[in-house]
Amino acid sequence: MSVWQWLFLLVAGVGGGLTGSIAGMASLVSYPALLATGLPPVTANVTNSVALITNALGAASASRVELTGQKSRVLLLVPAAAVGGVIGAVLLLTTPDGVFEKVVPFLIGAAALAILVQRPPRELAVEGAVAQAHRPRRHTWGLAAATCAVGVYGGYFGAAAGVLMLALLLLATGETVPRGNALRNVVVGSANGIAALGYAVFADIAWWSALPLAIGLFVGGRLGPRVVRRVNGTVLRRVIAVVGLGLALQLGFQAFG
Template sequence: MSALDFGFLVLAGVGAGLTGSIAGLASLISYPALLVTGVPPVTANMTNTVALSLLSASSVSASRPELAGQRRRLLRLGLAGLLGGGVGAALLMLTPSAAFEKVVPALIGAAALVLLVSRPPAELAAEGVREQRVHPHRDPSWLPLGTFVVSIYGGYFGAAAGVVMVAMYLLTTGEGLPRGNALRNAVLGCANAVAALGFLLFGTVVWSAALPLAIGLFAGGLLGPPIVRRAPQALLRRLIALAGLGLAVHLAVQAYT
């Protein structure tokens, strides 16, 4: 890999880290950046997952205070995340690469639409807390199953898996945004970790691309929160969603022509 590609992936990682902080859609930046540098689609997805899993470890470590008191919940949902991530990774490695190339535009388009129509996490958190006060209840019995399904998608591709998962947790657990987001980071981190392990053992990872991407993701993750606090989030979320729809159309044209 050339020095130009290395620098490009670092910058793409920074952008992906910022996008992840704003909208939970880091893969909308990091995955196509790997394609631009010549990494084949399935290999790019595996490499992207490995790079993101390195970032997940630091996010979970930083979320330990918010995870306090959620040990039993985290054990249940973390196990579902591990199983789902493993199933998603297996699906990716066992299905033909041509099938992946054809389905990815639809997945990216769906992820962008989810972001475009979903409410901001802060609103969902407020609604979940109000519901918990009016009708106190335990976590619904189907929550591990829902986590398992979302984690399958996370292990297979992952764009917007975090958006769906945090919305599910905020609306069902009664937790506020910091604790719900920390729970999402930990559970999705489990799914990414087992998928990344599977790709390392049985797939193909381009380390020369994963390293600069991980460096950029780490930097973007650090820069993201201060920027998010000051930036107009609604506008940024719409712009990112529209960019995702444009990317989906571009990849669809490539895949089907």
């Protein structure tokens, strides 16, 4: 790996970390950056999953204030997401490379559309708070099952898993956006982390590519919660979604061309 490729992945990691905090789609930046350095799709995906661990660590370490009082949710949802991550990792490792390459454009396109049509998180938070006030009891096991399902997707590929998880948590818990976002980072990070451990043992990881990307993702993850607290991310999410659609088309032409 050249010095320029190392620096490129470092910068891409910072951008991916920020994108993950704003739109829950860090892989929109980090995954194509790995492809641009010449890695094949499956190797790029598993390398990306390993590097994303530091993004979750950075975001969680910068969100301790927002995580206060959410210990019971963390203890319930992290194992559920981890189980989903294991299932997703097994699916990826048993999927032929050619099939994965053809599936990825559709996953990225669907993720971008999810961001584009998603209602603003603040609206979801208000709706969740109203619903929570009128619920006769907490539907904790239903939330755990839904978290596991999102974890399966996160373990397999993960683009916009954070979008789905944030919407789920805001509607189910009635928390504010910063607190829901902090919980999202921990839960999605656990699904990705357990999948990454499996990839580290059973898959071919490009470790020299993972290192600069991981450093950048950690920095971006640390900065991200501060951005979420201060910036209305609606316009930024739409820009990210449009870029994601363009990337999906590009990868689609490469896979089917």
